[in-house]
Amino acid sequence: MHDDIGKTEASLVAARREHLAALRSSGRDPFSQTRFERSSVRDALASVEPALAAPVDCDDAALALPIAFDRLAELFAFVVAEQPLAAQRLRLAGRVLTRRGMGKTSFFDLADATASKLQVYARRDDLGEEPFTALSHVERGDIVGVEGYLFRSKMGELTLHATALEVLGKALAPLPDKWHGLQDVEKRYRQRYVDLVVNPEVRATFLARSRILSEMRRFIDAQGFHEVETATLLHVAGGAAARPFLTHVNALDAQMQLRIATELNLKRLIVGGMERVYEIGRIFRNEGIDTSHNPEFTMLELYAAYWDVNDMLAFNEALMEHLARVVTGGTTLRVGEHEISFARPFDRIGYLDGIARYSHGRFTRERLLDPAGAATILEELGMPPSPTHGHALDKIFERVLEPHLIAPTFVTEYPLAISPLAKRVPGDPEMTQRYELFCAQMEISNAFSELNDPDDQRTRFESQIAQRAQGDEEIPEPDWDFVRALETGMPPTAGIGIGVDRLVMLLTGASSIRDVILFPLQRQHG
RNA sequence: GGGGCGUUAGCUCAGUCGGUAGAGCAUCGGACUUUUAAUCCGCUGGUCGACGGUUCGAAUCCGUCACGCCCCA
Numbered sequence: 001m002h003d004d005i006g007k008t009e010a011s012l013v014a015a016r017r018e019h020l021a022a023l024r025s026s027g028r029d030p031f032s033q034t035r036f037e038r039s040s041v042r043d044a045l046a047s048v049e050p051a052l053a054a055p056v057d058c059d060d061a062a063l064a065l066p067i068a069f070d071r072l073a074e075l076f077a078f079v080v081a082e083q084p085l086a087a088q089r090l091r092l093a094g095r096v097l098t099r100r101g102m103g104k105t106s107f108f109d110l111a112d113a114t115a116s117k118l119q120v121y122a123r124r125d126d127l128g129e130e131p132f133t134a135l136s137h138v139e140r141g142d143i144v145g146v147e148g149y150l151f152r153s154k155m156g157e158l159t160l161h162a163t164a165l166e167v168l169g170k171a172l173a174p175l176p177d178k179w180h181g182l183q184d185v186e187k188r189y190r191q192r193y194v195d196l197v198v199n200p201e202v203r204a205t206f207l208a209r210s211r212i213l214s215e216m217r218r219f220i221d222a223q224g225f226h227e228v229e230t231a232t233l234l235h236v237a238g239g240a241a242a243r244p245f246l247t248h249v250n251a252l253d254a255q256m257q258l259r260i261a262t263e264l265n266l267k268r269l270i271v272g273g274m275e276r277v278y279e280i281g282r283i284f285r286n287e288g289i290d291t292s293h294n295p296e297f298t299m300l301e302l303y304a305a306y307w308d309v310n311d312m313l314a315f316n317e318a319l320m321e322h323l324a325r326v327v328t329g330g331t332t333l334r335v336g337e338h339e340i341s342f343a344r345p346f347d348r349i350g351y352l353d354g355i356a357r358y359s360h361g362r363f364t365r366e367r368l369l370d371p372a373g374a375a376t377i378l379e380e381l382g383m384p385p386s387p388t389h390g391h392a393l394d395k396i397f398e399r400v401l402e403p404h405l406i407a408p409t410f411v412t413e414y415p416l417a418i419s420p421l422a423k424r425v426p427g428d429p430e431m432t433q434r435y436e437l438f439c440a441q442m443e444i445s446n447a448f449s450e451l452n453d454p455d456d457q458r459t460r461f462e463s464q465i466a467q468r469a470q471g472d473e474e475i476p477e478p479d480w481d482f483v484r485a486l487e488t489g490m491p492p493t494a495g496i497g498i499g500v501d502r503l504v505m506l507l508t509g510a511s512s513i514r515d516v517i518l519f520p521l522q523r524q525h526g
Numbered sequence: 527g528g529g530g531c532g533u534u535a536g537c538u539c540a541g542u543c544g545g546u547a548g549a550g551c552a553u554c555g556g557a558c559u560u561u562u563a564a565u566c567c568g569c570u571g572g573u574c575g576a577c578g579g580u581u582c583g584a585a586u587c588c589g590u591c592a593c594g595c596c597c598c599a
Contacts, residue, residue: 177537
């Protein structure tokens with residue numbers, strides 16, 4: 001790949017510049033246009049006989065919005081012929097996707113933000129000789145505004161019959177194939193704007209992501225949570241097991257780290273009495289890139305004072321079902337070859353029980369909770385040795401239990417060794433009040449009753465220092481101020497982290513995290 | 527880090543056994559007043575990812591590198 005422009009491409013650009021020059025010389029410079037008033041849903045309804053209009057369920061604010069192409073069919077279902085609506089003056093705008101010129105008439109397909117298109121019909125006899133000639137300089141990729149009325153074509157397609165048309169923007173770069181779109185995945189990510197223009201399903205995916213985020217906020221806000229923004233630049237990035245990105249702050253002449261979680265700062269807010277807080281924020285982890293990992297990704301973390309892990313589980317379950325309903329209209333989703341249901345209740349399985357079950361009883365609690373025992377399990381599985389007990393447990397889990405977690409499943413009660421911030425299970429101090437939610441073999445959320453005993457927290461940080469010394473570089477340095485925060489007193493609290501990108505993958509059927517991140521990290525061209 | 531696959535016209539893709547490169551779409555010219563991947567006629571368009579090697583001759587074989595995708599660790 002190199003960025004030098006080829007001769008063919010140069011001639012395509014030159015041809016487009018000639019069309020631009022022609023438009024300018026006829027006083028229709030596309031780049032001098034400043035605005036175009038588009039018809040609102042209310043305008044559209046007002047222009048037709050009330051008796052004909054289908055009932056529309058939307059509030060005043062929605063009525064004032066421009067008509068989205070995906071609503072045209074619903075709003076104008078009654079349009080059957082050419083004549084009844086000739087008095088109507090609808091104004092719609094979009095990007096030209098295809099042109100079908102037929103001498104003295106022409107058809108255009110326009111795209112807006114939705115995955116639907118609008119067909120426009122232009123005729124010389126309606127537009128006049130000179131404007132129709134100007135129209136011949138409108139090409140695929142250009143942005144146009146059209147005024148006209150709707151009718152149904154011979155083939156039954158709802159079509160805007162143009163009475164006036166203006167060019168609002170010109171595409172100088174040639175667009176990809178109108179039928180195949182842009183397939184080259186590398187170019188799709190590097191030039192996402194082109195991907196979005198020519199691949200409507202990509203626009204639909206990112207609009208779905210936006211809807212998921214706003215529904216998530218709505219659902220959470222309705223339960224009295226406050227959205228907050230904590231620092232991304234930290235002296236010590238903690239709250240998760242991951243290597244941080246390093247940066248330098250000139251004003252302080254200090255090396256700092258980008259956050260790997262929002263956990264510790266959000267719990268500081270719980271200590272401060274904010275009681276119900278959440279943050280939807282970008283997290284940075286200096287790790288590998290694959291179909292389910294991007295070095296920067298979005299996480300929802302939420303903390304509720306006076307809740308325990310079971311309250312959080314119920315909240316999590318309700319949130320997931322709600323989002324599934326909003327996005328898909330139902331509770332079942334296709335993920336690869338599996339059909340999975342988000343109808344409550346989700347499956348539950350104990351961490352230790354699950355590993356015991358899928359190892360046919362070979363990997364017992366006693367072996368797993370003993371560092372030496374876990375090491376022998378790794379050997380039996382033919383896996384390389386781990387630097388720490390916690391690392392070994394993670395590897396065993398990934399190999400033995402995770403592959404079986406297709407339907408939404410809460411894995412409950414995690415060993416203390418891999419849960420440095422979670423409260424112990426009463427009467428079982430080696431285990432914690434924690435669960436993780438898995439779907440389609442992906443970890444979606446992680447929640448627990450938060451450890452609020454500062455002495456216990458200090459002890460666990462100290463054991464993390466030992467783990468770091470054993471060579472596990474993903475174990476963060478202790479954040480001793482966090483212990484001081486707990487010494488200030490934290491109510492019993494439950495917290496959760498949800499991987500937003502993976503959740504969007506599930507709900508949109510994306511198989512790669514790159515398909516739900518607008519600008520995934522790519523290596524720079526040599 | 528290891529393995530596999532890919533990179534050919536603006537886009538989507540062919541390219542046989544090693545003999546100096548093809549199609550469709552787009553562009554350009556022409557016809558066409560309800561088309562919808564419009565159609566019909568005609569013409570253009572190439573640093574075959576980069577570099578090196580083998581060969582009389584390389585898109586094709588070999589090596590190195592770049593970028594990407596997939597799988598594994």
